[in-house]
Ligand SMILES: Cc1cc2nc3c(=O)[nH]c(=O)nc-3n(C[C@H](O)[C@H](O)[C@H](O)COP(=O)(O)OP(=O)(O)OC[C@H]3O[C@@H](n4cnc5c(N)ncnc54)[C@H](O)[C@@H]3O)c2cc1C
């Protein structure tokens with residue numbers, strides 16, 4: 017198969033970027049999208065050019081390292097898969113393919129298609145955990161958890177932290193990502209203990225990192241490669257409102273003492 | 274040759290660890306704050322260690338090459354994690370888990386370490402549940418278990434097909450909490466390129482900032498390597514693209530011995546290679562062998578017809594199929610251990626019975642299971658794996674058998690460590706897949722996750738204290754010291770030299786060539802002549818690489834080619850050591866199959882008299898052959914016998 021690629025090239029965060037066209041030929045339909053880019057890079061290296069930088073690692077859809085805006089869609093045209101799981105048979109021979117980085121204020125460009133997503137780590141650091149230390153925990157079967165609850169927690173925990181939801185959102189909001197973590201932990205008795213503190217801390221943190229606000233367009237859910245549902249955003253909103261009310265009541269109680 | 278001493282505590286195997294814990298030296302909390310620890314790696318081993326050490330009050334610096342610690346390759350583990358909980362009441366115990374691990378490793382692992390691993394396995398599950406890891410549960414709300422890799426008990430805990438992901442996210446959350454508390458500092462997008470020794474002790478590392486290209490120095494009272502396995506020496510493997518041996522290799526060159534490098538695991542159920550541009554291989558979980566039947570055609574003419582696509586696999590009648598595992602191993606059938614299943618597939622393909630367009634694949638067929646259990650049951654068990662397969666291969670496993678072939682998956686070899694997980698360099702520890710310790714010559718399914726977390730959460734936090742107790746008067750280090758300057762200069766010079774070579778061939782091209790040599794001569798079957806040939810070819814490749822690699826881009830910028838260039842240089846050197854190791858181990862055991870040493874039925878033939886030992890290699894210099902040392906393995910609890918799965 018043959019393709020024309022229009023790829024965003026940008027030397028570093030300060031430099032100006034532009035779309036540059038490249039041709040690739042002789043690509044097997046069984047090649048993955050990245051194997052196609054590997055082929056382009058090998059050609060560029062051999063002809064004295066500058067290979068295209070892109071983020072990738074596991075190449076099997078689980079580490080969340082890969083990104084790419086392909087023909088205007090995060091992770092490309094196939095629903096429910098990451099860029100690294102795309103195969104060239106999903107494209108038509110002779111296609112022109114536009115390849116751009118995630119675009120969001122919170123994700124500055126490092127080079128070409130590589131962006132800095134450490135803001136997502138910062139959100140987790142703000143409260144995306146259960147505060148237990150190694151050692152001194154009860155036997156794993158002490159608290160039974162209804163299967164449905166634990167399955168729902170697992171659905172939310174399947175988020176790979178890729179940031180496609182942010183890239184897909186016209187406001188660059190991170191609500192699906194936070195909603196997934198808040199839900200995962202709030203659904204489990206182990207995470208319930210700190211649930212209200214957690215949601216407040218995570219939401220407060222996100223406001224400082226340059227992400228936008230949610231206006232319920234649900235583009236995030238449509239583009240999430242792991243099928244994380246917007247139900248998680250609703251659950252987070254409930255948790256958040258509940259937590260606010262609760263903390264105000266707490267204050268009132270304190271005053272009356 | 275030195276006989277290495279693993280410093281195993283005295284006493285009965287079952288009480289060694291508790292005795293050790295109650296007698297090892299402790300560091301008091303106010304002193305912990307004055308002690309710095311470097312942890313290289315944020316996989317299960319590194320993240321769990323860094324979080325636990327931070328909780329204890331040490332000042333920790335943790336490093337990874339990815340943009341986020343959550344992306345370490347542990348994330349990709351699918352099947353599950355073992356523990357001796359005996360929740361299903363099917364007779365499991367620490368002793369049984371210990372026994373199975375030693376036997377599965379073909380009697381080439383150290384009893385005391387493996388016993389400890391089995392003992393702490395239960396604590397891991399308790400901790401993970403407390404962290405919020407959503408393990409699979411039964412309708413009654415208690416944890417579910419499954420049998421894995423042919424074990425006779427159900428001791429594997431799992432979270433759908435994403436166990437590694439969920440365990441890593443648990444460790445990552447604990448790590449994130451310590452980062453927020455200021456006990457741990459994270460250095461992401463850093464390439465660890467050298468280990469720094471001061472007065473013979475490990476005192477720091479040299480890193481390259483992958484974004485800016487800066488060469489940085491970091492000092493600490495102790496260094497912990499948790500940098501994962503080296504399967505990418507084969508180029509094609511199930512490892513992540515960035516998995517590498519460099520941190521461990523730099524330690525080796527500074528004096529840490531490298532143990533059993535030739536012990537690599539080839540996993541039987543992976544998606545076969547599709548062509549020359551293939552960049553990595555994808556694992557299909559071992560659990561598929563619980564219901565899938567493996568076969569190839571019995572007749573060559575059917576092989577031909579399949580290749581030309583004039584017939585479909587389902588056209589071949591039952592009597593013309595060779596279910597070779599069921600034929601050769603009636604007792605275990607399709608559930609024989611990984612090494613045995615892999616070799617049997619290779620044997621059939623080498624004999625010309627392989628299927629698919631390349632002839633290097635065998636069928637994994639679910640037709641019987643679907644008939645017996647129904648489509649829905651099979652879908653509930655393996656639906657996500659079938660989907661993944663279809664996504665990659667564009668064939669529907671409900672309708673036509675999967676095609677699979679073995680692929681490099683795990684490396685049992687690694688840095689030699691003693692009972693305390695310390696390498697032969699004082700103050701340098703190695704945990705997780707990057708050490709050699711617990712899996713002997715073959716790892717059982719679901720035990721790498723267990724080992725990584727055991728090392729990081731429950732073993733290292735004690736043993737490193739025993740070392741650091743003597744360091745409380747050592748002040749923080751100045752990275753301006755000459756040892757750091759020399760090491761940093763060494764790294765800079767090495768990068769410069771590589772870039773100057775101005776050759777014609779890309780790093781990847783060399784890497785592929787190395788992989789081909791390793792797979793051909795040091796893969797599933799090895800023999801003396803082949804290994805000699807490999808040694809010659811690798812040496813040639815090393816010289817060619819020095820002269821002929823082309824690295825575009827600059828030093829002071831994000832430059833993935835430069836990153837890969839160091840890794841491949843180290844892989845080439847490692848490949849040479851693996852071949853030497855395979856050559857000197859004149860026996861077959863576990864994943865190491867020497868064709869000269871097999872039974873009349875083609876099974877691995879161990880030589881316990883000469884090789885019931887660990888081979889530990891010591892670096893002697895660039896153009897000098899490494900020297901070989903041994904640690905003798907004592908088996909007091911378990912009687913050595915030939916593994917039989919017939
Ligand atoms: C596809 C797959 C499936 C598996 N399934 C299972 C399973 O079901 N059960 C099981 O028990 N085991 C399984 N395994 C094995 C298991 O996942 C690994 O052995 C284990 O996770 C290794 O953990 P680790 O912490 O030692 O290393 P890793 O998770 O590989 O982490 C290595 C860390 O070191 C860092 N690092 C490496 N090099 C450098 C460098 N040069 N500079 C800076 N940092 C560096 C990386 O950034 C990373 O953080 C599987 C493995 C694979 C590949």
Ligand code: SF4
Pocket residue numbers: 174175176177178179180181182192193196239240241242243244
């Ligand atoms: S919610 Fe989906 S799109 Fe967003 S980070 Fe998680 S996996 Fe990626």
Ligand code: FES
Pocket residue numbers: 071072073074075076077078079080081082098099100101
């Ligand atoms: S590279 Fe890991 S998810 Fe795509």
